[in-house]
Amino acid sequence: MARGWVVAAAIIIAGAVCVWPVSAQAPAPAAPGGLPVAPVGKSPAKHSKYSVPRTPWGDPDLEGVWSSDEEAGVPFERPSGQAKAAVDGSELEELLEQREQQRANTAPTVGGATGAGPTHWYENWGRKSARTSLVVDPVDGRVPPLTADAEKRQQGRVGGGGSFGKGPFDKPGDFSLYDRCITRGLPSVMFPAIYNNNTRIVQAPGYVALTYEMIHETRVIPLDGRPFVAHGLRGYLGDARAHWEGDTLVIETQSFSDKTNYRGAGATLQLVERFRRVSGKGLRYEVTVHDPHTFSRPWTAALNLGPGVDLFEYGCHEGNYAMRNMLSAARAAEKAQVPAAKK
Amino acid sequence: MNGIWQSVGTANWNLEDHSASATAFWQLGAIGAIPAGQSVVEGGTIPYLPAALKQRDANRAGWPKSDPEAKCYMPGIPRATYMPFPFQIVQGQKDILFVYEYASSNRIVHMQNHSEAPVDSWMGWSNGTWEGDTLVITVNGFNDSTWFDRAGNHHSDGLTVVERYTMQGDNVLQYEATMTDPKTFSRPWKIRMPLYRRLEPNVQLLEFKCVEFSEELLYGDLKKK
Numbered sequence: 248m249a250r251g252w253v254v255a256a257a258i259i260i261a262g263a264v265c266v267w268p269v270s271a272q273a274p275a276p277a278a279p280g281g282l283p284v285a286p287v288g289k290s291p292a293k294h295s296k297y298s299v300p301r302t303p304w305g306d307p308d309l310e311g312v313w314s315s316d317e318e319a320g321v322p323f324e325r326p327s328g329q330a331k332a333a334v335d336g337s338e339l340e341e342l343l344e345q346r347e348q349q350r351a352n353t354a355p356t357v358g359g360a361t362g363a364g365p366t367h368w369y370e371n372w373g374r375k376s377a378r379t380s381l382v383v384d385p386v387d388g389r390v391p392p393l394t395a396d397a398e399k400r401q402q403g404r405v406g407g408g409g410s411f412g413k414g415p416f417d418k419p420g421d422f423s424l425y426d427r428c429i430t431r432g433l434p435s436v437m438f439p440a441i442y443n444n445n446t447r448i449v450q451a452p453g454y455v456a457l458t459y460e461m462i463h464e465t466r467v468i469p470l471d472g473r474p475f476v477a478h479g480l481r482g483y484l485g486d487a488r489a490h491w492e493g494d495t496l497v498i499e500t501q502s503f504s505d506k507t508n509y510r511g512a513g514a515t516l517q518l519v520e521r522f523r524r525v526s527g528k529g530l531r532y533e534v535t536v537h538d539p540h541t542f543s544r545p546w547t548a549a550l551n552l553g554p555g556v557d558l559f560e561y562g563c564h565e566g567n568y569a570m571r572n573m574l575s576a577a578r579a580a581e582k583a584q585v586p587a588a589k590k
Numbered sequence: 591m592n593g594i595w596q597s598v599g600t601a602n603w604n605l606e607d608h609s610a611s612a613t614a615f616w617q618l619g620a621i622g623a624i625p626a627g628q629s630v631v632e633g634g635t636i637p638y639l640p641a642a643l644k645q646r647d648a649n650r651a652g653w654p655k656s657d658p659e660a661k662c663y664m665p666g667i668p669r670a671t672y673m674p675f676p677f678q679i680v681q682g683q684k685d686i687l688f689v690y691e692y693a694s695s696n697r698i699v700h701m702q703n704h705s706e707a708p709v710d711s712w713m714g715w716s717n718g719t720w721e722g723d724t725l726v727i728t729v730n731g732f733n734d735s736t737w738f739d740r741a742g743n744h745h746s747d748g749l750t751v752v753e754r755y756t757m758q759g760d761n762v763l764q765y766e767a768t769m770t771d772p773k774t775f776s777r778p779w780k781i782r783m784p785l786y787r788r789l790e791p792n793v794q795l796l797e798f799k800c801v802e803f804s805e806e807l808l809y810g811d812l813k814k815k
Contacts, residue, residue: 417813430799456680467795560711
């Protein structure tokens with residue numbers, strides 16, 4: 248099963264694709280939910296004359312299966328010592344070689360002796376994105392600092408790290424929501440892992456539906472301006488409402504369950520996601536993360552999505568042998584420590 | 591057919607005729623009892639081959655732990671249709687998406703590029719076509735692990751299901767599903783029931799991510815004592 252670490256530690260071989268420049272800071276415009284959306288760069292529409300096709304009822308047509316595979320290997324945050332948002336030429340070749348090497352070195356030993364599977368399992372090996380981080384705002388490509396309150400909460404957390412952490416492994420609740428096959432979470436599900444990086448978009452009048460291959464979750468999001476559900480109704484994927492801003496689909500999500508934890512943010516997390524078709528074969532995705540209880544300011548990450556292939560059913564929970572294996576291994580390890588005289 | 595739909599009745603308890611009866615869970619009082627229901631099977635009973643009938647009885651004897659629903663496993667087709675949860679139909683330009691509230695199940699119905707199932711799955715592989723105003727979906731590529739209801743009715747991985755959805759007015763969908771599985775049944779058999787549009791203003795699917803409710807059942811024996 249894919250692990251979140253891959254997002255941070257992946258390598259790509261030489262090559263150059265699109266470069267998305269980061270604009271200078273400007274006052275943030277507000278989304279209709281009242282949440283500011285940080286500007287993240289020149290609109291590609293300025294560089295091309297692409298005209299977004301329409302559905303029969305006149306909405307921009309984003310239908311299709313879209314993959315984040317091409318951005319695999321780009322670190323979530325820009326490494327220190329790297330000043331540019333994107334590189335090219337020989338600098339790019341060097342960067343991609345470094346990433347590939349690092350990924351190949353790390354894979355065999357992730358999680359101790361178990362490792363993370365042979366590299367030929369990875370669907371997104373050898374990708375060529377020239378970006379140096381998926382975070383695009385702040386301009387340094389790094390997530391802003393946590394608030395003092397959030398720091399305290401992080402320190403108070405016992406365990407964590409899921410199946411690749413140090414335990415305890417006493418019960419299913421000691422594992423991550425991902426290990427337990429409950430959810431891949433938002434916005435994590437959009438970011439590339441070693442496989443299942445496909446998102447299907449289906450549109451009908453008044454709705455847009457997103458199906459995420461990783462754990463087959465689907466959100467059917469109304470476009471009719473109805474209010475959010477009351478905060479008493481919470482979910483692992485929260486509650487979402489969408490609207491169009493020109494050709495851009497804007498999805499606002501709130502009411503996350505307090506059992507979720509996105510980089511320290513739980514029930515107070517709010518997301519503003521934007522999807523815009525930039526060509527026959529590409530979508531631009533941006534997510535702005537808001538949580539004044541957790542992050543010192545909102546921040547934005549972005550992905551260039553390309554054409555994907557039809558989704559396979561990912562029967563994560565149905566096939567979750569790992570959970571039984573991990574729990575029984577932990578119980579066996581405990582038993583092995585019992586002195587022989589007591590057995 | 592866009593919108594949110596739900597079946598009414600007790601098909602998910604038992605596709606065949608059933609009187610009210612108790613379960614083992616007397617602690618729930620009448621809440622833990624099974625309501626009565628009339629058969630949704632054309633002809634009344636499911637035509638099992640003898641060995642498969644024995645398997646059904648074994649499934650019943652192991653209930654609820656033997657029931658994939660208790661384990662929060664994806665319910666397959668047709669069971670997803672008549673679970674006691676709503677589902678939503680999203681008619682895209684190319685394909686039609688069915689989103690089921692139970693266990694975040696869903697399936698895409700390929701309306702244009704019909705191909706064979708690349709691999710077996712819980713929800714099967716759906717190819718759809720229009721016959722006049724009826725949506726006809728042929729589902730193949732099932733694994734053998736889903737049931738038709740809580741009464742142990744089952745199938746093999748050779749199952750093919752042909753569904754027919756026909757609007758009757760604006761707010762009712764007439765639903766039929768024909769099951770063909772020569773390894774399990776002596777002939778094809780059919781179920782039929784109406785599906786009703788959920789009419790509440792602002793109704794939406796909510797989450798029933800039931801994995802956490804099934805973990806004690808599945809892993810309780812492996813928890814630290």
